[in-house]
Amino acid sequence: MSKNIDLTQEGIQVKRSCCFFCHQNCGVLAYVKDGRILEIEGDPNNPTNQGALCCRGNIALKHLDHPARVNYPLKRKGKRGSGEWERISWDQALDEIAAKLDQIRNEFGAEAVTTAGGTQRTDDWARRRFMNLYGSPNGFHNAHLCWIPTFMVETAIYGWCPFETDLTSSRCLVQWGHNPGASGMPEMRGINDLKQKGLKVIVIDPKFTETASKADLWLPLRPGSDLALALAWLNVIIWEGLYDAAFIENCCVGFNELAQHVKDYTPEWAAPLTWLDPELIREGARMYATNKPGNIQWGVAIDQSGTPAGAAMHARALLRAVTGNLDAPGSDLLTGPSKEFITDEEMEANEWLPEEQKAKQIGSDRYKITSWPGYGKIAQLCKDVWGKAPTAEWMCEAHPPSVYRAILTGEPYPVKALLVSATNPVNSYGESLQVLEALRKVDFLVTCEYWMTPSSMLSDYVLPIAGALERPTFHSVYGCSDFVIATQRAIQPMYERRTDFDFWRDLGIRLGQAEMWPWETLEEANYYRIYPLGYGVSSYDEFVEKVFYHFPEREYYKYGRIGFATPSRRVELVSSTLAELGYPSMPTYIGPAENENDDPDLAEKFPLVLTTGGGFMPFHHSEHFQIEELRFLRYEPYMDINPTTADKLGIKDGDWVWIETERGRIKQKANLTQGIHPRVIVTQRGWWYPEREACEPELGGCLESNTNVLTSVADKDCDPIGGSWANRGLLCRVYKVESSTITSGSNGKDGK
Numbered sequence: 243m244s245k246n247i248d249l250t251q252e253g254i255q256v257k258r259s260c261c262f263f264c265h266q267n268c269g270v271l272a273y274v275k276d277g278r279i280l281e282i283e284g285d286p287n288n289p290t291n292q293g294a295l296c297c298r299g300n301i302a303l304k305h306l307d308h309p310a311r312v313n314y315p316l317k318r319k320g321k322r323g324s325g326e327w328e329r330i331s332w333d334q335a336l337d338e339i340a341a342k343l344d345q346i347r348n349e350f351g352a353e354a355v356t357t358a359g360g361t362q363r364t365d366d367w368a369r370r371r372f373m374n375l376y377g378s379p380n381g382f383h384n385a386h387l388c389w390i391p392t393f394m395v396e397t398a399i400y401g402w403c404p405f406e407t408d409l410t411s412s413r414c415l416v417q418w419g420h421n422p423g424a425s426g427m428p429e430m431r432g433i434n435d436l437k438q439k440g441l442k443v444i445v446i447d448p449k450f451t452e453t454a455s456k457a458d459l460w461l462p463l464r465p466g467s468d469l470a471l472a473l474a475w476l477n478v479i480i481w482e483g484l485y486d487a488a489f490i491e492n493c494c495v496g497f498n499e500l501a502q503h504v505k506d507y508t509p510e511w512a513a514p515l516t517w518l519d520p521e522l523i524r525e526g527a528r529m530y531a532t533n534k535p536g537n538i539q540w541g542v543a544i545d546q547s548g549t550p551a552g553a554a555m556h557a558r559a560l561l562r563a564v565t566g567n568l569d570a571p572g573s574d575l576l577t578g579p580s581k582e583f584i585t586d587e588e589m590e591a592n593e594w595l596p597e598e599q600k601a602k603q604i605g606s607d608r609y610k611i612t613s614w615p616g617y618g619k620i621a622q623l624c625k626d627v628w629g630k631a632p633t634a635e636w637m638c639e640a641h642p643p644s645v646y647r648a649i650l651t652g653e654p655y656p657v658k659a660l661l662v663s664a665t666n667p668v669n670s671y672g673e674s675l676q677v678l679e680a681l682r683k684v685d686f687l688v689t690c691e692y693w694m695t696p697s698s699m700l701s702d703y704v705l706p707i708a709g710a711l712e713r714p715t716f717h718s719v720y721g722c723s724d725f726v727i728a729t730q731r732a733i734q735p736m737y738e739r740r741t742d743f744d745f746w747r748d749l750g751i752r753l754g755q756a757e758m759w760p761w762e763t764l765e766e767a768n769y770y771r772i773y774p775l776g777y778g779v780s781s782y783d784e785f786v787e788k789v790f791y792h793f794p795e796r797e798y799y800k801y802g803r804i805g806f807a808t809p810s811r812r813v814e815l816v817s818s819t820l821a822e823l824g825y826p827s828m829p830t831y832i833g834p835a836e837n838e839n840d841d842p843d844l845a846e847k848f849p850l851v852l853t854t855g856g857g858f859m860p861f862h863h864s865e866h867f868q869i870e871e872l873r874f875l876r877y878e879p880y881m882d883i884n885p886t887t888a889d890k891l892g893i894k895d896g897d898w899v900w901i902e903t904e905r906g907r908i909k910q911k912a913n914l915t916q917g918i919h920p921r922v923i924v925t926q927r928g929w930w931y932p933e934r935e936a937c938e939p940e941l942g943g944c945l946e947s948n949t950n951v952l953t954s955v956a957d958k959d960c961d962p963i964g965g966s967w968a969n970r971g972l973l974c975r976v977y978k979v980e981s982s983t984i985t986s987g988s989n990g991k992d993g994k
C-alpha cells in the first residue's frame with residue numbers, strides 16, 4: 243500500500259488497474275480521489291508482477307496526461323500531411339466515417355476496408371466483430387512477425403501452442419531469440435530465482451544479451467540460421483538416442499520418417515551455416531534433451547526471419563515433441579482455450595463473415611497457416627478436441643505487406659480505406675518507404691491514437707483513445723489462455739478519449755449492427771464474459787475487486803484424456819495438416835532471405851549481417867519517444883558493432899553511421915561492443931523523433947533512424963508458410979556519416 247498517500251483521507255479509492263506498455267500487463271494500484279489519480283504503484287497481489295513496475299510502468303501518470311496526447315477528435319483541414327486540423331465532435335466524426343465506409347462498401351465491396359491494430363492495448367475482439375459484421379476479412383496486426391505463425395504451426399503439429407512454460411520444476415530453459423532481461427522484467431526476475439535452484443539456461447542469440455549473461459550455455463548463431471541449428475539439434479537428439487521413446491511410442495506418429503529426414507542434418511553440416519562449433523551445437527542439444535523436464539521459451543527472432551521462419555518454428559516444435567517436453571510437469575503446457583469464461587473467439591462473430599468474403603482475405607492464397615485456409619482447418623480441429631477455437635484476430639489475418647501493396651497497385655483488388663488503431667505503421671511494418679507511400683495514397687485513413695505519430699499525421703481523422711488506466715483490461719494472452727486476469731479503470735477516460743470498444747461499437751451501430759452490440763460498455767461485455775465462471779458477482783468491477791483473477795486447476799497430460807487436436811489425435815512428427823495446405827510435412831532446410839552462401843555477389847556488396855533487433859528499454863516498439871523521462875535514458879538510437887569491424891571501417895564509439903541494405907539506409911550511433919560477432923550488426927528498432935515537425939515532409943523524422951527501412955517484404959523473402967517478412971539475417975553495409983548532426987541526414991535509395 244502506498245507510503246505517500248494517507249488512505250484515511252476521505253474519498254480515497256484504490257483501483258486495481260494495469261500497465262499495458264508491453265505484453266506483460268503488470269498490475270497497478272491507482273489511488274484515486276475526485277476522479278483524479280494521485281499516485282500509482284505496482285500491485286503486490288497481481289500474479290504477473292507482484293508489485294514491481296519497470297521504468298515504463300512507473301511513468302504511467304506522465305503518459306496519462308502528457309501535453310502531446312491527442313485528447314479530442316480531429317479532422318484534417320488542409321492537404322494530407324499538412325498538419326492542419328479541426329477539432330470536431332465524436333458524433334460528427336463517427337457519422338462521417340460511417341458514411342464513407344458505407345460508400346466504399348457499395349462501390350468496391352467490404353473487402354476494400356482494412357484495419358491495422360497495435361499490440362495488446364486495443365480491444366481486439368471488438369475490432370474483429372465490427373469487421374466480420376461489416377463484411378471485410380482484411381484486419382491485421384504485426385502478427386506475422388510476432389508469435390502468430392509459431393502458434394499456428396505448433397497447433398498444426400500438436401493441437402495447441404505450448405506457450406505456458408511450467409518453470410517451477412523445470413531443469414532446463416532454452417531462451418531461443420528471447421531476451422527478457424531487456425523486454426520482460428517479471429519473467430527475468432523469475433528466471434534469476436530459478437537459477438538459484440539449479441535451472442540450466444541455454445540462450446540462443448547472436449548478441450550477448452542481459453539474459454545471455456545468466457546462461458549456462460550461450461549459442462551466438464548467425465542471425466537467421468535458427469532452422470539449421472534446430473535441424474542439427476533434432477539430428478543429435480534422435481541419432482544419439484536422447485529422445486523420449488515412451489512418449490514417441492504412445493503419442494506420436496511419423497518418428498521413423500523424421501529420423502531419416504534429419505539424418506544428414508549433422509552438427510558438422512550446420513556449423514558453416516550457423517557459425518557455431520559443431521561441439522557447441524551438440525552440447526546444447528544434449529543439455530536440453532538430458533535435463534528433463536525442460537522448456538523452450540518462445541521469442542520473436544524466428545518469427546522475424548522471413549523465408550526460413552515457418553520451417554524453423556516447425557523444427558523447434560519437433561524438439562519439444564521428440565523429448566516429450568509437452569504438457570508434463572515442468573515442461574511446456576498445452577493449456578487449450580478456457581472452457582469456463584467466454585473467449586475472445588466467441589466474442590468475434592466469425593460465423594457472420596460469409597465464406598465468399600473469407601476467400602478474399604489478402605495473402606490467404608499464399609500464406610495459408612495464418613489466414614482463413616489454415617486457420618479454418620485448425621480451428622475446427624481445436625473445436626473437435628478442446629471444444630473451442632483459438633482467437634481469429636491475430637491468428638487469421640490479412641498479410642500486411644500485401645495490403646500495403648494492394649493500396650499502391652490495386653491488386654488483387656482496390657483497397658480504399660485503412661482504419662488504424664494504436665499502431666504506427668510507418669515505423670512498425672517492413673519496408674517503411676512502401677508503407678509510407680501507401681498511407682499517403684490510400685483514399686481514406688482514420689487513426690485511433692494516443693499521440694500524433696508519423697502515421698496519424700497522414701490521417702483524415704485522428705481520434706483520441708483511452709489508455710490503460712482509463713479502461714478495463716481482460717488479460718488472457720490474446721484470448722488463447724485458459725486463465726484471465728481482470729483489471730478495472732482507475733478513472734473514466736480524460737478529455738474526450740474513448741476506448742476502442744466504444745469506437746467500433748458506435749461505428750457498427752451506425753452501419754446497421756445495433757442488434758449485435760448488446761453491451762453498452764466494455765464492463766458490461768466483460769461481465770458477460772466472466773459470468774459463466776460462477777463467482778456470483780453482480781458486476782465486472784465487483785469481479786475485479788473480489789476475485790481479480792481466475793486460474794483453472796492445472797491438469798497435466800491432458801492428451802491422455804482427449805488426445806491432441808490433430809487429424810490423427812497424436813503429435814504429428816510428419817504433419818498431415820501442413821501437407822494438406824501444400825507445405826512440407828517435415829522441416830527442410832532453406833537459407834535466410836539474404837545470405838552469403840546463396841548470393842555471394844550480394845554479400846560482397848553488403849558484407850555484414852543485420853538483425854534489426856529485439857525490444858530494448860525504455861521504449862516499446864515505436865512508442866514512448868515523447869516521454870522526456872524515458873528519453874533521458876536513451877536520447878538517440880544506437881547500433882551494436884564489434885570493435886574490430888568498427889576499427890576497419892574507421893568508426894569510433896558514438897559516431898553516427900549509415901546502415902544500408904538493398905532497400906535503403908538509416909543512421910544510428912555506433913555502440914562498440916565485444917558482445918556480437920565481427921560480421922553482425924544489431925540495430926535498435928522503432929525510432930522516430932516526436933520533437934521534429936509533425937507534418938510533411940518531416941513527419942517526425944520517421945525514416946531517418948527507422949530500421950524498417952532496411953527490412954524486406956518481397957514475396958521471395960517472406961516465409962511461404964506463415965508470411966513472416968525478413969527483419970533479421972539480412973545483408974548490410976555500414977559506413978560513417980560525414981556530418982554528425984542528427985537533422986542533416988537523408989534516407990532511401992537516393993544515395994545522398
Ligand code: SF4
Binds near residue numbers: 263
Ligand atoms: S512496461 Fe514494465 S510495468 Fe508495464 S507491463 Fe511491461 S514490464 Fe510491466
